[in-house]
Amino acid sequence: MINDTCIARLEQVGKRYGAIVALDGIDLEIHRGELLALLGPNGAGKSTSIGLLLGLHRADSGKVSLFGRDPQDIEARRRIGVMLQSAALPPTLKVGELISLTASYYPAPRSVAECADLAGVADLLGRRYADLSGGQQRRVQFAMALAGRPEILFLDEPTVGMDIVARQALWAAIRKAVAGGCAVVLTTHYLEEAEALADRVCVIAKGRVVSEGTVDALRAHVAVRRIRCVTTIAAETVAAWPEVVSAELVQGRLAIATAEAETVARRLLDNDATLCELEVQRAGLAEAFTEITRDTGATALSQEAA
Template identity: 60%
Template sequence: MAPSSLQRARPMDTATPAPLARLRQARKHYGATCALDGLDLELHAGQVLALLGPNGAGKTTAISLLLGLHAPDSGTAELFGLPPQAMEARRRTGVMLQTAGIPDTLQVRELVALTCSYYRDPLPVDECLALAGLEDVAGRRYGRLSGGQQRRVQFAMAVCGRPQLLFVDEPTTGLDIDARQRLWQAIRMLAAQGCGVLLTTHYLEEAEALADRVAVIDRGRLLAQGSVEQIRARVSQRRIGCLSVLDPAQVATWPEVHEARTGHGGRLELVASGAETVVRRLLAEDPALTELEVRRAGLADAFLALTARPEHATDRKEAA
């Protein structure tokens, strides 16, 4: 993957702290359904922001407001300090949504070349193909590609205009491990060169691997935001593993133990909120216990804890 052409992208104005994209107290209703309820969100240059939430949380609505596909009922949406519909803002933005109306009959190279033609200073077509790992299918018709290959074509089309701001909505759905890793590498490289990336994903390991900041929303409201470390720190749970003769069903009844099971290799694996107390009891109940390991909660644990609170546990009817 040759980064030389990407490095010629427009320099970012480091003296200006204003965000590339911003929602301020954005509200949006679809009939009686509240999709966004006073959402504040910012994305800065060189940052990968993961927007996370369960189905119906408001993620797609937030993106549609930032892209100017819908207008907020109240509050504001801005790209580069401009209305999202402004042509100058759109020229600096790349978009990869979950659905795309792309002609099945055009070849991959033709699609990328056509998209490049819309921009004043696009990336070379071959570089777009390389970024998305499409060299081997460049001559194939889009309709003959697998779902994962089509997602990679959509990514190539999103980055061909050297975007300063990139929206990627569930970018690696349908991709195999190698293709996913290659796409992750391309996103990291774009961010390192100053592009701001707004990522939505259901793969929490993807958010953990890529994001500088995470925003968790539910029912159109912001529940938490910060670095991955800050989000993880909000959860007191720990994962405990060991080799033990103790019965997981019995351990699961202990105070502060939320889950206990037999894992890989016959290990006893626990999720507990009081690690010190639980570890002390484990050692007391089984002095022969070995290979004890205590790990803090991951982003997935934090996400589940944030979105499973009683006030967010009701059936969700809001739009995505």
């Protein structure tokens, strides 16, 4: 990554809340035009990291910068958009009024119509915010986050409460923002969401970065791959093969874990001419996360499909 693309940074940052160490010398960079997913169990330090970059907290040690400025500098704050996990918005205002009010805080905002179109809420502009479903409210909050033409979008659990159609529509809008050069910082408990969207993943545990890289790089921490097939070979027979970690029958299909998938697949085909529905899958981000955080004592995130 080219250094001059870095637009926000934590450098050896420490933060305590009384006796609790929230951040322990953390380093973090955010680059223009990338989506960075911050992953970690509750209490890992994700929210504190975001709060420091938003200027909501002050670091006890180290340096925090946003566009080369103090995060509390108004000129820096005008260049970001924020969608927090919970938002207390005036319930009686209509959606169009909320977006217009948010846009009024910025020097060169998007129009209400453009924000609504990008977030997929054009049909909701005349409705009161309080009358919307939870998923619809999240989409409105996303429209508000886009109002100031942000160069960095901070999205905290953005798809909570959304159905699969709305979630995928928001993913498309996020990808469009990134393609336009906007940096996106995503915190999510949906590992498949990070897997689908992230250019780079940063795993935080106990206030420190324990792993960082592309999704593929993190997957490489797990050597075991999964094979599924329909076969007449008994699970007990396959489980005894030296290359196989485990084998069991699951809903009529043989599920195999192995670090030598090609060898096992060939052996299956050699031993069963009727074998069918053969699938080989590498480790997902959920397995990689579990492996990476195993030594930290951290608890794995939700593996719910996103």
